[in-house]
Amino acid sequence: xxxxxxLIEQTFEFPQREFKVRNHELLxxxxxxxxxxxxxxxxxxxxxxxxxxxxxxxxxSHL
Numbered sequence: 001x002x003x004x005x006x007l008i009e010q011t012f013e014f015p016q017r018e019f020k021v022r023n024h025e026l027l028x029x030x031x032x033x034x035x036x037x038x039x040x041x042x043x044x045x046x047x048x049x050x051x052x053x054x055x056x057x058x059x060x061s062h063l
Contacts, residue, residue: 007063020027025034028046 018029020030025032027033033044
């Protein structure tokens with residue numbers, strides 16, 4: 001079974017500047033993701049807009 005980090009690395013060059021690891025905690029734009037998970041539960045989905053924009057540019061350039 002792959003780790004979460006390995007699954008992310010398949011899709012993104014990780015870590016991106018928006019993601020940081022500090023004291024063994026994953027942060028997104030300096031927001032500790034475990035705090036959000038503890039409050040709202042899982043699964044946690046983050047929509048990463050720069051990646052969406054990149055996909056749109058790629059698809060429209062191949063029309």
